[in-house]
Amino acid sequence: MTPTLRSMLTMKVLADGLPDVVVGGAGLDRPVRWVHVTEMRDLLDLLDGQEVVLTTGLPLAGPDADPSGFVRQLAAADACGLVVELGARLPELPPEVVAEARTHGLPLVALRGPVKFVEVTEAVHRAIVGEQYRGLAFAQQTHEVFTELSLDSADAATIVTRAAALVDETIVLEDAGRHVVALAAADRSPRDVLDRWEERSRAAPVLAEAGTTGAEGWLTCPVGLRGSAWGRLVAPQAVADPVETSVVLQRAAQALQLSRLVERDVAGLQFQARESLLLDLMEARVVDEVDAVARARALGVPARSQYLPVVAHFGATAVTDQIVRQRRARAQLEAAGGAVRAAGLDAIAGGVADGHVGLVLALRPGARDDAALTALSSAFSSRQGTRDPVTLGIGLTSTSLLGATAQLRTTMHIASAGRALPGPPRPWYRSGDVRIRGLVAELQSDDRVVAFAESELGPLLAHDAGTRDDLLRLLRSYLRLGGNKAAVAADAHLSRQALYGRLRRLETILGVDLDDAESTLSLGVAVLVHDLRAAAPRRV
Known part of the structure; x- marks a missing residue:
C-alpha cells in the first residue's frame, strides 16, 4: 500500500523519535507522494502536493519567523503533514502553529527525540518506489489477464470471477434492469450480497464513468459504449484499494463489451448467467437453498413453493467441428428460452449435455404441472430456429430449487430413454414411462x-x-x-x-x-x- 503519514509513524526510524500526533484527523491517511526536508521559511514553490515536510523548527523560531504563515503555505500547497523535531532551538510547538494546523486540517507531529532525517527520507522513498513498482506489476498482470480473457472469448461469469480474484473483492455484474447477471462473492455470502439487490441498486445512481455512488459507497463502472451502457460492474462494499479496484473494473468492463460485440447477442448475457447458475447448482457449487433462490431471483426468476425439473432432448450432435457444435447448442438454448417465454413460464435454463437443455420451472402458486407442461410442449412444437424434434423428460416436483436441480441428471436419462422408445412420441416422459431405465435412474443412489x-x-x-x-x-x-x-x-x-x-x-x-x-x-x-x-x- 502507498505510505501515509500514519503508516510512516510506525516505521522504526520515526518511532525512535517518540512521535506525538498533535493534530491528526483524516489527513493522516492520505497517500504520501514524497518526503521533503526543509529549514527554509518560503517553500511554496518547492512543493507539488501530497508531500510530508520534515523540519527541525528553524522556520518556526526566531524574531523573523512567521509560524502561522509557514503552516498556511503547507496547506496551500496541499501537503500531507508537517513533522517537527523538537530540541534546543524549538523545545515546544508554538501555539499559533497548532491552531493554524487545526484550522486547515493539516496533520502536525512533534518528535520528542532525535531522528536522522536522511534515514527517514530513505525509508519512505524506498516504500514509495516499491509501491510504484508493485503498481506497475499489478497493471501488467491486469493487462495480461484481460487480454487473455478477450482472446479466449470468455463469458461474463469468467470475466467477473477473474476480476474479483485480482483485487480480492466481491464483484457483481448487473444489467440495465438491475438484474444480477454474474456474481463473484470474495468472502461474503451470496445471500448477503444479493439481499434487496434491486432496491439497493436503484438507490445507487448510475455514473457515466467509474466512481463511487450511493449511500453504501458502491464503486461502480458502466459497461457498454459511451452513452448506451447495457450494464455496470459493482463492488458493493468499501474496497481495500479503490484505485486498483477501479482499474480492474474498467478493464473488466472493456473485456465484457468486447465479448458482447463478438457475440452480437442481445439476450446472450441472460442466457449465460442463467446457464452458469444452473451448472453451479448441478455441480453442487451452491449448496444453500437461500443462496440459490437469491441468485435465481436476481436473474429475474421469482421464488416459488414448487419447482419442476425438465430436460429438452434435441438429439446428439453428429459433427465434430466445435464451432458448429457451439452454435447448435446456443440455438437449442435459445429455442428452449423462447418456448419458456411463449408458454408464460419462469425458468432457469442451460445446456446440461450434448443435445440436452435443462430447465427448472418455477411453478406459479396453484398451477398444475401438467398444465405448465402442456403449454411448454406446445411452445416447443411451434418453435423456430431448430429442426430437430424435441423430447421432454420430466422429473418430480420439488419444494426446493436445489432439490429440483439435483434431479436434472436423472431427468436427462428419462428424456434420453423416452427418445429411444419405439412407437409414437409422447408430449413428455416421466420415469414411469421409460420402464426399467427410468426406475434405475430414480433409484441409483439407494x-x-x-x-x-x-x-x-x-x-x-x-x-x-x-x-x-x-x-x-x-x-x-x-x-x-x-x-x-x-x-x-x-x-x-x-x-x-x-x-x-x-x-x-x-x-x-x-x-x-x-x-x-x-x-x-x-x-x-x-x-x-x-x-x-x-x-x-x-x-x-
Missing part, C-alpha cells in the same frame, strides 16, 4: 441398488482398474446388442476368435454364464446403475 451393482460388477471393475483390457466396454456392447456375437465383434472391431477369448475371460472374472438370461439381465441393470452413478457429480 444403498441396496449400489450394493447390488457392486456385487455384480466389482471383480470386473477391479480387473479393468489394473489393466487396459476395458472389458466393461465389451460387456456394455454385448448387453446392448442382445448377445449377438457377430454384431459385438463388429462393434468392438475384433475377430470372432478374439471376441470368444475375451468373452470367456469376462465369464471367468464375473463367475457367470453370459448365455444365461438371468445373468445378462442382472448385469444389464448393474451396468446401468454404474453408468448413471459415474455421470453424477460427487458432493463433498
Whole structure:
C-alpha cells in the first residue's frame, strides 16, 4: 500500500523519535507522494502536493519567523503533514502553529527525540518506489489477464470471477434492469450480497464513468459504449484499494463489451448467467437453498413453493467441428428460452449435455404441472430456429430449487430413454414411462441398488482398474446388442476368435454364464446403475 503519514509513524526510524500526533484527523491517511526536508521559511514553490515536510523548527523560531504563515503555505500547497523535531532551538510547538494546523486540517507531529532525517527520507522513498513498482506489476498482470480473457472469448461469469480474484473483492455484474447477471462473492455470502439487490441498486445512481455512488459507497463502472451502457460492474462494499479496484473494473468492463460485440447477442448475457447458475447448482457449487433462490431471483426468476425439473432432448450432435457444435447448442438454448417465454413460464435454463437443455420451472402458486407442461410442449412444437424434434423428460416436483436441480441428471436419462422408445412420441416422459431405465435412474443412489451393482460388477471393475483390457466396454456392447456375437465383434472391431477369448475371460472374472438370461439381465441393470452413478457429480 502507498505510505501515509500514519503508516510512516510506525516505521522504526520515526518511532525512535517518540512521535506525538498533535493534530491528526483524516489527513493522516492520505497517500504520501514524497518526503521533503526543509529549514527554509518560503517553500511554496518547492512543493507539488501530497508531500510530508520534515523540519527541525528553524522556520518556526526566531524574531523573523512567521509560524502561522509557514503552516498556511503547507496547506496551500496541499501537503500531507508537517513533522517537527523538537530540541534546543524549538523545545515546544508554538501555539499559533497548532491552531493554524487545526484550522486547515493539516496533520502536525512533534518528535520528542532525535531522528536522522536522511534515514527517514530513505525509508519512505524506498516504500514509495516499491509501491510504484508493485503498481506497475499489478497493471501488467491486469493487462495480461484481460487480454487473455478477450482472446479466449470468455463469458461474463469468467470475466467477473477473474476480476474479483485480482483485487480480492466481491464483484457483481448487473444489467440495465438491475438484474444480477454474474456474481463473484470474495468472502461474503451470496445471500448477503444479493439481499434487496434491486432496491439497493436503484438507490445507487448510475455514473457515466467509474466512481463511487450511493449511500453504501458502491464503486461502480458502466459497461457498454459511451452513452448506451447495457450494464455496470459493482463492488458493493468499501474496497481495500479503490484505485486498483477501479482499474480492474474498467478493464473488466472493456473485456465484457468486447465479448458482447463478438457475440452480437442481445439476450446472450441472460442466457449465460442463467446457464452458469444452473451448472453451479448441478455441480453442487451452491449448496444453500437461500443462496440459490437469491441468485435465481436476481436473474429475474421469482421464488416459488414448487419447482419442476425438465430436460429438452434435441438429439446428439453428429459433427465434430466445435464451432458448429457451439452454435447448435446456443440455438437449442435459445429455442428452449423462447418456448419458456411463449408458454408464460419462469425458468432457469442451460445446456446440461450434448443435445440436452435443462430447465427448472418455477411453478406459479396453484398451477398444475401438467398444465405448465402442456403449454411448454406446445411452445416447443411451434418453435423456430431448430429442426430437430424435441423430447421432454420430466422429473418430480420439488419444494426446493436445489432439490429440483439435483434431479436434472436423472431427468436427462428419462428424456434420453423416452427418445429411444419405439412407437409414437409422447408430449413428455416421466420415469414411469421409460420402464426399467427410468426406475434405475430414480433409484441409483439407494444403498441396496449400489450394493447390488457392486456385487455384480466389482471383480470386473477391479480387473479393468489394473489393466487396459476395458472389458466393461465389451460387456456394455454385448448387453446392448442382445448377445449377438457377430454384431459385438463388429462393434468392438475384433475377430470372432478374439471376441470368444475375451468373452470367456469376462465369464471367468464375473463367475457367470453370459448365455444365461438371468445373468445378462442382472448385469444389464448393474451396468446401468454404474453408468448413471459415474455421470453424477460427487458432493463433498
